[in-house]
Amino acid sequence: MIASLAGVVEHAALDRVVLGVGGVGLLVHTTPATAAASRTGSQLLLATTLVVREDALTLYGFGSVDERDMFETVQSVSGVGPRIALAMLSVMGPDDLRKALSEGDTKALTRVPGIGAKSAERLVLELRDKVGHAAPGTGSAPTDAARGGGDDWRAQVTEALTGLGYSAKQAGDTVSAVAREHPDERDVSTLLRLALRGLRT
Incomplete structure (x- = not known):
């Protein structure tokens, strides 16, 4: 490998x-x-x-070994292939995903495009005892963060959200909310994580 x-x-x-x-x-x-x-x-x-x-x-x-290992772990569940596994990590990140699985939070899992109630229940059933609990310092924030000028980040974040399966309206509303709440932030990676967090609440 x-x-x-x-x-x-x-x-x-x-x-x-x-x-x-x-x-x-x-x-x-x-x-x-x-x-x-x-x-x-x-x-x-x-x-x-x-x-x-x-x-x-x-x-x-x-961006981290923990993220890769979680990508491989969730695919051990029947019906979860690379595309769904990548969507799960794109929306939740390894720590939030581990927390949802270990605590049986199927509601959080169904916020991932492509994961329905039955799939969420199966994920919890099969992985709850395998993933443990989130360890400190194992987040997947990548290095060399990309910084854009002006409002260029809006298009990038909107495209990323729609690419994950969210509707154009969901993406647009969330991006607008993030812009209002974090007017001075220009780091695209950070803004995308904030948008995804908003969509999960």
């Missing part, structure tokens, strides 16, 4: 980055927060996992 990658960011999109490693550009799928924090030309270290299918080899990268 490819456990980590270190290289130069050649390109960053909504939920993926192209990482230049040894003269090869590797496409790595990741959370919107990690992608937003990846600046072209900067060095980036990702904890990774390789998902092997008959027709594809797909790399997934994360």
Whole structure:
């Protein structure tokens, strides 16, 4: 397994980055927060996992080992594939996800696009005793946070939210609320986490 990658960011999109490693550009799928924090030309270290299918080899990268391990853990549940696992980590992060699973908070889990009541119950049933409790200092905040000028962050955060499955109205209303509550914040990764937190309440 490819456990980590270190290289130069050649390109960053909504939920993926192209990482230049040894003269090869590797496409790595990741959370919107990690992608937003990846600046072209900067060095980036990702904890990774390789998902092997008959027709594809797909790399997934994360800002922390804890995030990657949770990505792999939730896929042990029937019906949860890489796409749903990535959405769970994009919306909740590893600590909040671990807390929801260990406490049986199915309501929090169903706020993830693609997770219904039955899926949430199955996740809790199968993983409650496996994930433990959130450990301090294991958050997934990536390094090299991307900072944008003016209101450029609004479009990036809105695109990230709609890409996760939220409606355009939900995304727009949440972004407006975040802008009102945090008028001086310009860090895209931080603003995305604030928006996701708002959608979970």
